Amino acid sequence: MAKITFDGIEVEVPDGTTILNAARQIGGSIVPPAMCYYTPLKGSGGKCRACLVRVAAGSAKDPRPMPKLVASCVTPVQDGMVVENTTSQQVLDVRKGIVEMLLINHPLDCPVCDQAGECDLQNFAFEHGVATTRYQEERRTFEKIDIGPLIQLHMTRCILCYRCVFTADQVAGERVHGVLGRGDAAEIGTYIENIIDHDFSGNVIDVCPVGALTDKTFRFKQRVWFTKPVNAHRDCPKCTGKVVLWYKGKDVLRVTARKDQYGEVKEWICNECRFEKKETADWTLEGPAHIDRSSVISANHYELPVLNQSVVADLPESTQRELEKNPPLKLGN
Amino acid sequence: MGRKLLTEHINVKGIDTFEVYRKQGGYRSVEKALKTMTPDEVVEEVKKSGLRGRGGAGFPTGMKWSFLAKPEGVPRYLVCNADESEPGTFKDRQLMSKLPHLLIEGMITSSYALGANTSYIYIRGELLYVLRILEKAIAEAYAAGFLGKNILGSGYDLDLYVHPGGGAYICGEETALLESLEGKRGNPRNKPPFPAVQGLYARPTVVNNVESIATVPVIVNDGGEEYAKIGVGRSTGTKLISACGHLNKPGIYEIELGVPVEEFIYSDEYCGGIWKGRELKAVVAGGSSVPILPKELILKTAAGEPRLMTYESLSDGGFVTGTMLGSGGFIAMDETTCIVRNTWNFSRFYHHESCGQCSPCREGTGWMEKVLHRLEHGHGHMEDIDLLVSVAKQIEGNTICPLGEAAAWPVAAAVRHFRHEFEWHVTHAKEAAQPGAVYPGAAVLV
Numbered sequence: 001m002a003k004i005t006f007d008g009i010e011v012e013v014p015d016g017t018t019i020l021n022a023a024r025q026i027g028g029s030i031v032p033p034a035m036c037y038y039t040p041l042k043g044s045g046g047k048c049r050a051c052l053v054r055v056a057a058g059s060a061k062d063p064r065p066m067p068k069l070v071a072s073c074v075t076p077v078q079d080g081m082v083v084e085n086t087t088s089q090q091v092l093d094v095r096k097g098i099v100e101m102l103l104i105n106h107p108l109d110c111p112v113c114d115q116a117g118e119c120d121l122q123n124f125a126f127e128h129g130v131a132t133t134r135y136q137e138e139r140r141t142f143e144k145i146d147i148g149p150l151i152q153l154h155m156t157r158c159i160l161c162y163r164c165v166f167t168a169d170q171v172a173g174e175r176v177h178g179v180l181g182r183g184d185a186a187e188i189g190t191y192i193e194n195i196i197d198h199d200f201s202g203n204v205i206d207v208c209p210v211g212a213l214t215d216k217t218f219r220f221k222q223r224v225w226f227t228k229p230v231n232a233h234r235d236c237p238k239c240t241g242k243v244v245l246w247y248k249g250k251d252v253l254r255v256t257a258r259k260d261q262y263g264e265v266k267e268w269i270c271n272e273c274r275f276e277k278k279e280t281a282d283w284t285l286e287g288p289a290h291i292d293r294s295s296v297i298s299a300n301h302y303e304l305p306v307l308n309q310s311v312v313a314d315l316p317e318s319t320q321r322e323l324e325k326n327p328p329l330k331l332g333n
Numbered sequence: 334m335g336r337k338l339l340t341e342h343i344n345v346k347g348i349d350t351f352e353v354y355r356k357q358g359g360y361r362s363v364e365k366a367l368k369t370m371t372p373d374e375v376v377e378e379v380k381k382s383g384l385r386g387r388g389g390a391g392f393p394t395g396m397k398w399s400f401l402a403k404p405e406g407v408p409r410y411l412v413c414n415a416d417e418s419e420p421g422t423f424k425d426r427q428l429m430s431k432l433p434h435l436l437i438e439g440m441i442t443s444s445y446a447l448g449a450n451t452s453y454i455y456i457r458g459e460l461l462y463v464l465r466i467l468e469k470a471i472a473e474a475y476a477a478g479f480l481g482k483n484i485l486g487s488g489y490d491l492d493l494y495v496h497p498g499g500g501a502y503i504c505g506e507e508t509a510l511l512e513s514l515e516g517k518r519g520n521p522r523n524k525p526p527f528p529a530v531q532g533l534y535a536r537p538t539v540v541n542n543v544e545s546i547a548t549v550p551v552i553v554n555d556g557g558e559e560y561a562k563i564g565v566g567r568s569t570g571t572k573l574i575s576a577c578g579h580l581n582k583p584g585i586y587e588i589e590l591g592v593p594v595e596e597f598i599y600s601d602e603y604c605g606g607i608w609k610g611r612e613l614k615a616v617v618a619g620g621s622s623v624p625i626l627p628k629e630l631i632l633k634t635a636a637g638e639p640r641l642m643t644y645e646s647l648s649d650g651g652f653v654t655g656t657m658l659g660s661g662g663f664i665a666m667d668e669t670t671c672i673v674r675n676t677w678n679f680s681r682f683y684h685h686e687s688c689g690q691c692s693p694c695r696e697g698t699g700w701m702e703k704v705l706h707r708l709e710h711g712h713g714h715m716e717d718i719d720l721l722v723s724v725a726k727q728i729e730g731n732t733i734c735p736l737g738e739a740a741a742w743p744v745a746a747a748v749r750h751f752r753h754e755f756e757w758h759v760t761h762a763k764e765a766a767q768p769g770a771v772y773p774g775a776a777v778l779v
Binding site: 045046047048049050052068069071074075076094097098100101102104105134135137159160162179181182183184185186 | 687
């Protein structure tokens with residue numbers, strides 16, 4: 001076990017845990033944002049640099065600060081490590097810069113984007129970005145590639161997080177797409193205009209943090225905040241069949257996998273469940289799905305970030321009082 | 334005349350053949366190491382020599398070797414980084430094509446020291462003719478019993494392969510090189526874990542530059558202490574400098590570390606001064622990624638001391654008034670050089686070569702290049718100059734690998750020392766956009 005102090009809050013985690021996951025044990029809004037890291041996908045993380053934190057003390061053995069900011073999603077904790085996230089101005093400044101970089105070529109077409117309302121980049125920009133841009137050059141555009149009847153690829157919106165590539169590699173079994181090209185000309189593409197039709201390929205839609213990969217069967221049907229998510233399951237021979245149905249009135253408009261509070265899929269679902277089972281009769285309904293605070297649907301539900309109470313209870317009383325008085329950064333602060 | 338440790342026999346006819354190289358005393362270090370020294374003793378000699386990595390970072394080689402994890406029953410690897418492609422740096426190419434057996438000798442001795450039974454030379458794909466030379470030399474070394482099973486009857490086995498890359502600058506970054514060597518896209522890995530713990534095929538690996546490895550035979554033959562006597566302070570030994578730009582005698586020079594920069598530029602032994610009798614304007618001392626310095630700061634430090642060709646002296650003053658020795662890619666620019674155009678040119682290279690894996694480098698290198706393009710072509714604004722510095726700062730230190738810094742440092746340094754030229758490009762846009770236009774005034778030190 002390793003003890004780590006994260007923004008003044010001490011938490012004990014198993015050896016090998018990353019700084020980000022240690023922060024997730026504390027919970028609340030002090031958890032660094034992550035655009036490319038995705039727990040179920042091996043090898044993900046370290047690319048978007050959104051989760052950079054300052055390590056003020058490397059470990060109890062070597063308490064020197066680390067010379068550069070580190071990506072919290074891929075850096076393991078060490079006993080005695082002291083990490084600054086929301087308490088470091090340097091980190092907050094860098095994050096502002098990362099938002100600016102990510103938005104350089106990302107079109108602000110949120111009004112017509114199917115991901116609007118549940119877009120990680122939208123939330124990240126809202127929390128850490130600035131309202132203006134300094135970029136005045138021509139933006140990057142791409143030739144459209146048809147990747148089949150189920151998934152729409154909008155390369156202009158892609159932030160090259162590589163999540164879909166890892167999904168295709170590790171979940172869909174047969175990878176027919178990847179990153180082509182280099183630098184800011186890099187793009188997600190299929191080798192010689194192939195279609196993406198593997199049984200589990202629909203999961204690339206769920207892992208995409210922006211609207212680069214969207215569901216063709218749901219496209220332009222409805223805004224997400226006008227839909228009602230309901231947990232449901234079915235006896236599926238290919239996957240667990242545990243899904244969320246997104247209702248508008250009596251119609252199931254969309255089927256997605258269930259996600260945790262950090263927007264990560266809990267269990268992958270197959271294409272049959274996702275694209276073909278859109279009748280209520282196909283499913284056993286369980287009840288309303290929990291709406292995460294980062295979803296636009298929670299906008300009027302006033303659900304504030306919650307710190308892990310078991311972690312807070314272990315803190316000295318003075319720290320608890322301090323936390324009560326000055327809660328960690330809130331969304332939109 | 335300075336001592337030549339690596340290039341002493343470079344002009345001997347047929348030195349690229351095993352026979353001639355052996356006659357000149359080649360492969361002595363292999364015999365000495367394998368027959369009379371333990372691997373740890375070889376490592377100790379390299380530590381004593383004070384040799385610092387010749388690829389650019391200047392990290393002590395012996396110390397790097399001692400970090401190598403040595404779990405029992407697990408293979409270890411030595412990989413030679415021959416993916417030289419930084420603008421201004423072209424010393425390894427020459428070393429490999431003229432003295433292939435020196436590198437192979439260094440690979441054998443170093444592999445023995447590290448306990449590696451398989452080693453690789455990862456060479457830039459474009460250098461096909463050097464690849465052929467190395468392959469021929471490796472075949473000769475196998476035939477002579479210096480490679481393969483039971484080398485010289487010592488019981489030590491080593492297989493050496495030379496592997497061409499795809500010709501991407503990023504593959505010179507050690508973890509991207511390992512990815513490429515494994516047959517994958519050459520994207521840098523997140524660190525930790527470092528290659529010394531998890532490198533090639535997730536096994537402990539040391540990645541060293543060609544020149545560093547080629548120096549090992551000299552150290553083993555003469556002893557580390559003897560080697561450490563050459564040079565100044567912590568900059569020991571000799572260094573290959575690839576000098577180019579507006580010099581009377583551009584070329585590759587082996588210098589004893591500690592030669593004054595002024596002597597290196599102006600003496601007949603080395604570069605012979607600036608061509609056409611012109612004035613020196615600026616120097617990039619260690620390959621295009623290191624900060625550029627104006628004449629006044631490259632010849633003397635801010636304190637007025639003569640600047641020496643050493644790691645410490647060149648970096649005196651940090652990045653405010655100093656630079657780096659880097660890989661030894663010495664680019665001299667005369668008074669007719671437009672710094673804005675030159676910076677744009679460098680920036681174009683890094684934009685083109687960014688792998689695109691992490692966002693600050695992917696987007697930032699392109700942004701800087703486009704702003705510089707605008708400034709150079711007469712479409713810039715005064716606020717663009719600060720924008721450049723700001724973008725460079727947003728990249729520096731926030732990327733997966735040092736390519737981000739390599740792109741940011743030249744831009745930040747050019748603005749720091751030649752801001753007046755950037756401003757002139759805004760105030761005299763039409764004039765500055767003419768082909769060959771150069772800021773007409775004298776240098777202003779900032």
